[in-house]
Amino acid sequence: MHIVVCIKQVPDSAQIRVHPVTNTIMRQGVPTIINPYDLFALEEALRLRDAHGGEVTVLTMGPPMAEDALRKALTYGADRAVLLTDRYFAGSDTLATSFALSQAIAKVGETFGMPDIVFTGKQTIDGDTAQVGPGIAKRLDLLQLTYVAKIASIDLDAHEITVERRSEGGMQMLKSRLPCLITMLEGTNEIRRGSLDDALRAARSQIVKWSAADAGIEDLTKCGLRGSPTVVKRVFAPTSRAEKAAQIDTTDKSLRDLADDLIAAIFTRQPALEQELAVDGGA
Amino acid sequence: MSTANRETPSPTAGRAGMKKELPEQFKDYRHVWVFIELERGQVHPVSFELLGEGRKLADKLGVELAAVVLGPPGEATWHAVAEAFAYGADLAYVIEDPLLAHYRNEPFTRAMTDLLNTYKPEILLLGATTLGRDLAGSVATTLLTGLTADCTALDVDADGSLAATRPTFGGSLLCTIYTLNYRPQMATVRPRVMAMPQRVDKPVGRVIQHKLAMAEEDVVTKILGFLPDNQSAKANLAYANVVVAGGLGLGAVENLQLVKNLARAIGAEYGCSRPLVQKGWMPADRQIGQTGKTIRPKLYIAVGISGAIQHRVGVEGADLIVAINTDPNAPIFDFAHLGIVIDAIRFLPALTEAFTRRLSPHNRDKLAS
Numbered sequence: 001m002h003i004v005v006c007i008k009q010v011p012d013s014a015q016i017r018v019h020p021v022t023n024t025i026m027r028q029g030v031p032t033i034i035n036p037y038d039l040f041a042l043e044e045a046l047r048l049r050d051a052h053g054g055e056v057t058v059l060t061m062g063p064p065m066a067e068d069a070l071r072k073a074l075t076y077g078a079d080r081a082v083l084l085t086d087r088y089f090a091g092s093d094t095l096a097t098s099f100a101l102s103q104a105i106a107k108v109g110e111t112f113g114m115p116d117i118v119f120t121g122k123q124t125i126d127g128d129t130a131q132v133g134p135g136i137a138k139r140l141d142l143l144q145l146t147y148v149a150k151i152a153s154i155d156l157d158a159h160e161i162t163v164e165r166r167s168e169g170g171m172q173m174l175k176s177r178l179p180c181l182i183t184m185l186e187g188t189n190e191i192r193r194g195s196l197d198d199a200l201r202a203a204r205s206q207i208v209k210w211s212a213a214d215a216g217i218e219d220l221t222k223c224g225l226r227g228s229p230t231v232v233k234r235v236f237a238p239t240s241r242a243e244k245a246a247q248i249d250t251t252d253k254s255l256r257d258l259a260d261d262l263i264a265a266i267f268t269r270q271p272a273l274e275q276e277l278a279v280d281g282g283a
Numbered sequence: 284m285s286t287a288n289r290e291t292p293s294p295t296a297g298r299a300g301m302k303k304e305l306p307e308q309f310k311d312y313r314h315v316w317v318f319i320e321l322e323r324g325q326v327h328p329v330s331f332e333l334l335g336e337g338r339k340l341a342d343k344l345g346v347e348l349a350a351v352v353l354g355p356p357g358e359a360t361w362h363a364v365a366e367a368f369a370y371g372a373d374l375a376y377v378i379e380d381p382l383l384a385h386y387r388n389e390p391f392t393r394a395m396t397d398l399l400n401t402y403k404p405e406i407l408l409l410g411a412t413t414l415g416r417d418l419a420g421s422v423a424t425t426l427l428t429g430l431t432a433d434c435t436a437l438d439v440d441a442d443g444s445l446a447a448t449r450p451t452f453g454g455s456l457l458c459t460i461y462t463l464n465y466r467p468q469m470a471t472v473r474p475r476v477m478a479m480p481q482r483v484d485k486p487v488g489r490v491i492q493h494k495l496a497m498a499e500e501d502v503v504t505k506i507l508g509f510l511p512d513n514q515s516a517k518a519n520l521a522y523a524n525v526v527v528a529g530g531l532g533l534g535a536v537e538n539l540q541l542v543k544n545l546a547r548a549i550g551a552e553y554g555c556s557r558p559l560v561q562k563g564w565m566p567a568d569r570q571i572g573q574t575g576k577t578i579r580p581k582l583y584i585a586v587g588i589s590g591a592i593q594h595r596v597g598v599e600g601a602d603l604i605v606a607i608n609t610d611p612n613a614p615i616f617d618f619a620h621l622g623i624v625i626d627a628i629r630f631l632p633a634l635t636e637a638f639t640r641r642l643s644p645h646n647r648d649k650l651a652s
């Protein structure tokens with residue numbers, strides 16, 4: 001089987017800092033990583049390939065440096081990597097991103113064989129919308145299985161797939177048809193370490209690099225800023241509360257008195273709470 | 284989420300500023316719609332929170348607020364319609380069909396896009412739940428319109444466009460996003476980000492019924508079964524009235540018991556910051572913050588939590604935030620209302636005991652008299 005996994009290179013947002021005066025993101029020196037949610041999708045794809053045979057292609061749309069993320073994915077064991085990169089893609093929102101990626105996936109299909117499954121992560125940590133996956137599915141007219149916790153079975157001959165899908169209040173067991181698009185839930189597996197062979201192969205591998213034209217995208221008005229119906233008008237920092245927390249004075253007091261002081265301060269601010277807590281707790 | 288005082292233009296502001304005239308085919312798009320999420324007979328409370336928000340937008344625009352109810356034929360669907368009116372909807376678009384008994388992408392996308400193309404609202408709001416996000420992505424792509432996910436504030440501009448504000452860059456900044464030249468303007472909002480509006484019993488308003496142009500044979504994906512979450516073991520953090528949460532300051536997994544004890548004494552739910560989930564100390568459904576639950580309790584007690592921005596965005600809606608932390612400079616004191624600088628490991632047992640004393644049945648009687 002052929003599986004395409006969409007991965008995104010993102011800044012390691014744990015290390016992002018905002019410039020205190022200009023209020024802009026300080027990107028210098030912020031390391032980039034593969035979007036952590038995408039690793040669950042990649043691992044699931046690798047497991048399916050190991051069980052059923054076939055190939056895993058990783059695909060990303062991004063600047064030339066996104067090649068690093070693809071090479072990393074190869075060291076985990078992906079078979080092929082495609083980088084979709086072109087200045088026309090700059091400023092894409094989810095609709096424009098899903099357009100470009102779906103065109104590239106179609107091209108991957110033509111060139112390397114039609115995918116049975118397209119995987120995305122649940123969401124990115126920078127865009128954080130969880131919309132690109134459903135967008136790709138709609139554009140390629142693939143069946144859409146989001147928040148998949150487990151792939152229970154795949155029957156390649158019958159083109160059938162059964163999955164467990166997280167939904168509000170429980171797990172849905174769904175049977176659907178291949179080809180389909182799956183967004184994988186986090187915490188469902190753990191990315192493998194990758195073998196030495198894979199590391200060597202990754203270092204030698206040629207990464208397929210496509211411009212918009214290479215991917216067969218003719219209508220550039222659907223790409224980048226021009227193809228994005230949403231527009232970011234303002235970026236700003238959240239304001240802090242005017243005053244800092246009122247502090248309980250801790251000098252020369254027993255723990256017991258301090259606890260009483262804190263409770264008194266709580267109930268002074270929220271008088272109705274005392275009755276409620278007495279009913280709910282306290283027993 | 285609070286509003287801006289300091290702002291910088293975004294890199295794309297130059298382009299965005301050039302507002303073009305709304306294309307002719309979108310000019311008759313009017314009114315605000317809220318998707319009512321109905322699952323297994325229950326309306327998700329986020330739908331009512333959105334009706335509260337939708338009411339404000341509709342009033343500002345001088346238009347109507349409509350609820351969209353998609354469900355199986357029968358009582359549950361009509362109960363959802365009545366509830367939507369009680370929470371502020373002027374009218375309801377209803378599609379009753381057995382295919383809409385349980386959520387599946389295909390029939391719901393079809394139902395929603397048909398309604399949107401027929402009745403043309405200017406704004407559509409959905410909950411950012413697994414269901415809402417699954418549906419919103421398909422619908423927006425089908426209609427090729429803009430969708431702003433996980434908004435924390437919604438407003439309409441002087442010229443009537445929807446201004447949707449959401450966190451960006453891991454919550455370090457906020458951005459306001461517009462869909463200027465396409466309709467409907469779509470946005471999703473996470474549960475508990477918006478306040479629950481007052482419920483007012485009122486007679487059922489206008490109902491517009493529509494048919495689903497789809498049969499079971501047209502739907503590829505079949506539901507084989509549903510396994511409800513084990514309710515008793517499951518945290519209902521998002522809707523809890525009182526929440527106590529622990530962070531890395533607890534130092535060791537055993538000390539979590541101190542947090543649980545306090546929670547039990549005051550009838551609270553307990554939760555945690557993200558590192559405790561990563562360490563495997565607590566299950567993921569107890570995590571509070573940007574990538575966990577948004578909470579809106581009357582009282583939130585944060586124990587040994589530094590108050591990183593990703594945590595803060597999940598708790599800011601609390602009425603009273605109390606922070607217990609050894610570091611007087613911890614960022615949590617910037618947004619907590621009450622603080623105490625103290626070693627939580629020593630202090631929590633005393634606090635639990637003091638609460639128990641104060642709330643004991645004996646004192647409770649005194650309070651009641």
Ligand SMILES: Cc1cc2nc3c(=O)[nH]c(=O)nc-3n(C[C@H](O)[C@H](O)[C@H](O)COP(=O)(O)OP(=O)(O)OC[C@H]3O[C@@H](n4cnc5c(N)ncnc54)[C@H](O)[C@@H]3O)c2cc1C
Pocket residue numbers: 012013014015125453529530531532533555556557558570571572573574575576586587588589590591592593594597607608609610613625626627628
């Ligand atoms: C993309 C992304 C998403 C994230 N999402 C979330 C999220 O949803 N929720 C979340 O919580 N975090 C989230 N984080 C992590 C967040 O940035 C912080 O790292 C995290 O909240 C810190 O957890 P903490 O406060 O428990 O630990 P720390 O930051 O280590 O703080 C521990 C605090 O305990 C205090 N302390 C130490 N000893 C004691 C003691 N004995 N008694 C009392 N106080 C003591 C210390 O002074 C310190 O303030 C996210 C990060 C990223 C990058």
Ligand SMILES: Nc1ncnc2c1ncn2[C@@H]1O[C@H](COP(=O)(O)O)[C@@H](O)[C@H]1O
Pocket residue numbers: 006007008035037038059060061062094097101119120121122123124125127128129130131132133
């Ligand atoms: N530029 C991109 N290149 C490849 N995949 C992407 C890109 N952006 C988003 N995705 C995929 O879509 C998923 C959801 O992204 P988002 O809608 O931004 O939260 C991610 O987990 C990725 O799998």
